[in-house]
Amino acid sequence: xxxxxxxxxxxxxxxxxxxxxxxxxSTDLFSAIALFIAFGLLMALVWVRLEAPDIALAEAAIxxxxxxxxxxxxxxxxxxxxxxxxxxxxxEEAPNNIDARLVQWLSAILLLPVxxxxxxxxLSLPGNAVGLSAEINANLAASGVSNPVTAVLLNxxxxxxxxxxxxxxxxxxxxxxxxxxxxxxxxxxxxxxxLETTSSVLDTLVYLLVPVLMMVAAxxxxxxxxxxxxxxxxxxxxxxxxxxxxxxxxxxxxLLTAMRLRLLAVAGPVVFVSMAAYSLIAEGAxxxxxPEHAGTLILLLExxxxxxxxxxxxxxxxxxxxxxx
Amino acid sequence: MIAVIxxxxxxxxxxxxxxxxxxxxxxxxxxxxxxxLHALTKADNxxxxxxxxxxxxxxxxxxxxxxxxxxxxxxxxxxASVSYLVANGALKRGIRPWKS
Amino acid sequence: MQLLFLAVALFLxxxxxxxxxxxxxxxxxxxxxxxxxxxxxxAVAILLLLAETYDNPALRDVALVFALLAAVTAVAFVRRAxxxxxxxxxx
Numbered sequence: 001x002x003x004x005x006x007x008x009x010x011x012x013x014x015x016x017x018x019x020x021x022x023x024x025x026s027t028d029l030f031s032a033i034a035l036f037i038a039f040g041l042l043m044a045l046v047w048v049r050l051e052a053p054d055i056a057l058a059e060a061a062i063x064x065x066x067x068x069x070x071x072x073x074x075x076x077x078x079x080x081x082x083x084x085x086x087x088x089x090x091x092e093e094a095p096n097n098i099d100a101r102l103v104q105w106l107s108a109i110l111l112l113p114v115x116x117x118x119x120x121x122x123l124s125l126p127g128n129a130v131g132l133s134a135e136i137n138a139n140l141a142a143s144g145v146s147n148p149v150t151a152v153l154l155n156x157x158x159x160x161x162x163x164x165x166x167x168x169x170x171x172x173x174x175x176x177x178x179x180x181x182x183x184x185x186x187x188x189x190x191x192x193x194x195l196e197t198t199s200s201v202l203d204t205l206v207y208l209l210v211p212v213l214m215m216v217a218a219x220x221x222x223x224x225x226x227x228x229x230x231x232x233x234x235x236x237x238x239x240x241x242x243x244x245x246x247x248x249x250x251x252x253x254x255l256l257t258a259m260r261l262r263l264l265a266v267a268g269p270v271v272f273v274s275m276a277a278y279s280l281i282a283e284g285a286x287x288x289x290x291p292e293h294a295g296t297l298i299l300l301l302e303x304x305x306x307x308x309x310x311x312x313x314x315x316x317x318x319x320x321x322x323x324x325x
Numbered sequence: 326m327i328a329v330i331x332x333x334x335x336x337x338x339x340x341x342x343x344x345x346x347x348x349x350x351x352x353x354x355x356x357x358x359x360x361x362l363h364a365l366t367k368a369d370n371x372x373x374x375x376x377x378x379x380x381x382x383x384x385x386x387x388x389x390x391x392x393x394x395x396x397x398x399x400x401x402x403x404x405a406s407v408s409y410l411v412a413n414g415a416l417k418r419g420i421r422p423w424k425s
Numbered sequence: 426m427q428l429l430f431l432a433v434a435l436f437l438x439x440x441x442x443x444x445x446x447x448x449x450x451x452x453x454x455x456x457x458x459x460x461x462x463x464x465x466x467x468a469v470a471i472l473l474l475l476a477e478t479y480d481n482p483a484l485r486d487v488a489l490v491f492a493l494l495a496a497v498t499a500v501a502f503v504r505r506a507x508x509x510x511x512x513x514x515x516x
Contacts, residue, residue, distance in 0.1 A: 001427065001428055001431065004428070004431045004432055004435055005431065007435055008431065008434065008435045008438060011435070011438050011439065011442060012438065014442075015438075015441070015442045015445065018442075018445065019445065022449060030454050030457065030506065030508075031448070031449070031451070031457060033506075034448050034454075034457035034458060034460070034461050035448055035449075037461045037464075037498060038445065038448055038460075038461050038464050041461075041464050041465060041468045041491075042468075044468070044487065044491070045438075045468060045471060045472070048472065048475060048484055048487065053481065053483035053484060053486075053487060056484075056487045057483075057486060057487050057490060060487050060490040060491050060494065061490050061494060064465070064468075064491065064494060064495075064498070065490070065491075065493075065494025065495070065497055065498060066494070066497070068497075068498040068501065069497050069498050069500075069501035072498070072501045072502055072505055072506035073501060073505050073506070075505075075506045076505040076506045079508070199410065199413070201406050201409045201410065201413075202406065202410060202500065202504075204406070205402065205403070205406040205496065205500070208402060209399075209402065209403070209493070209496060212399065212493065213493055216489060216490070216493060220486070220490075223486070227482075227483055227486075228483040228486065228487075229486065233490070237490060237493065237494070240493070240494050240497045243497055243501070244496075244497055244500060247497075247500050247501055247504045247505070248500075248504075331426060334426070335429060338429060338430075338433050339433070341433075341470070342433050342436050342437065345436075345437055345440050345467060345470065346436075346440055348440075348463060349440040349441075349443055349444050349463070352444055352447050352459070352460060352463060353443065353444070353446060353447055358453060358455045358456060358459070361447075361456060361459060362459060365459055365462065365463050368463055368466060368467070369462075369463070369466045372466075372470070373466055373469060373470050376433070376470045376473065376474070377470075377473065380430075380473055380474070380477055383426065383477060389482070389485070392485055392489070393473065393485070395489070396469065396473070396485070396488055396489055396492045399489070399492040399493060400466055400469060400492045400495070402496075403492065403493075403495055403496035403499070404462075404466070406496065407462060407495075407496060407499040407500070407503070410499070410500065410503040411455055411458070411459065411499070411503060414455070414503050414507055415453075415455055418507070420453060420455070
């Protein structure tokens with residue numbers, strides 16, 4: 001049994017390293033994306049083997065699912081832009097070998113301290129660290145949930161999650177601030193050109209899959225209180241439903257930039273911050289929940305955060321501000 | 326009685342593994358997209374189906390068995406639709422089916 | 426029984442790693458994407474086997490999410506990122 005487990009872990013590790021190397025080393029962008037999707041799959045298996053099913057769930061939803069779709073859509077837009085760039089400037093940028101070499105060496109030199117820092121960090125860890133799990137288990141009853149990971153993420157260290165929600169919002173603002181990018185083909189028509197007419201098979205898939213995705217998102221949100229799951233996992237599954245609708249040609253672009261969906265995108269951060277401010281005044285500490293209401297507050301927080309995360313991720317996929325008309 | 330169920334489980338799991346092996350061999354050895362698609366669906370539909378059947382026999386409750394079957398149905402749905410979309414797209418892009 | 430579950434999971438991981446060759450080789454974009462699709466199904470099977478081996482029901486949820494999201498990536502490929510020019514370099 002142990003031997004088999006060792007074999008499994010060894011093979012997983014080799015496969016992971018091989019995929020990472022090939023993905024970084026590939027000159028063809030599409031191959032790199034396909035390898036990255038496979039890398040996400042193996043990464044989720046690694047998290048499972050490290051007994052971190054919460055992270056495996058997030059990796060399955062984001063790493064293997066959404067970011068694959070996001071990268072593929074980005075590649076399609078790059079292809080759409082390439083022709084435009086050359087026709088505008090008229091000058092093709094010749095790849096300069098010396099410059100490329102210089103950049104490589106510079107980044108290698110800059111990365112060395114990072115490497116040393118990491119090695120130092122790993123070596124300076126105490127050999128028999130007990131971690132904080134004993135303290136967490138002792139205080140779990142006061143957190144309002146029975147899943148220790150959710151207790152840490154939304155109660156003991158809720159400001160971590162608060163900042164993560166803001167990171168997503170910042171990413172969306174960054175993408176929207178790119179403004180209108182003109183493509184030589186409009187985004188709406190990429191994927192719906194002469195080759196892709198409406199397909200009844202795709203429509204059926206969407207009709208069947210989207211309700212299931214929404215149900216699973218609700219299930220993950222609910223199960224997060226006592227088992228692996230939670231706002232990020234639920235939000236990304238819900239975002240996947242939106243992405244599927246967008247891909248099938250549903251006109252969600254306009255909805256996603258409309259005021260109500262902007263409001264939805266900021267709802268999570270706003271509720272989080274107002275709760276933090278309230279607890280600071282009422283309880284005297286940032287994001288300190290009274291134990292008797294903690295469960296309800298966390299569920300409320302997670303529901304709003306999941307909706308915001310879903311809308312933000314879907315808007316990231318949909319890309320630039322509604323300039324496609 | 327339990328031993329008989331275990332035996333069935335073992336047989337189903339091994340059969341499923343064989344189908345996954347066949348699917349991978351087909352993916353590696355077949356000459357074009359369409360034939361590889363054919364090999365792939367064997368692993369998707371039958372391989373996973375047999376493995377889930379083997380696991381469902383060992384499941385501790387009906388709820389777990391139901392969840393396993395739901396996962397299989399979802400993979401079936403996705404696999405069948407994606408196979409059609411890929412084959413259709415390949416034909417429209419002028420990738421010719423392989424002839425010996 | 427646990428031993429057999431783990432053995433089958435290890436075997437499936439071997440087939441998955443072998444399938445990597447097709448992702449690397451191509452030749453067409455569809456081939457790479459199909460291989461990644463097969464990886465998804467294999468990963469679902471591995472996760473279900475591991476769930477039974479280590480008696481961890483949370484892994485079935487991971488498998489469920491995998492099964493759901495594999496389709497999203499594949500549809501994104503077919504609808505968006507599949508180049509329209511003929512890349513018929515099949516061997």
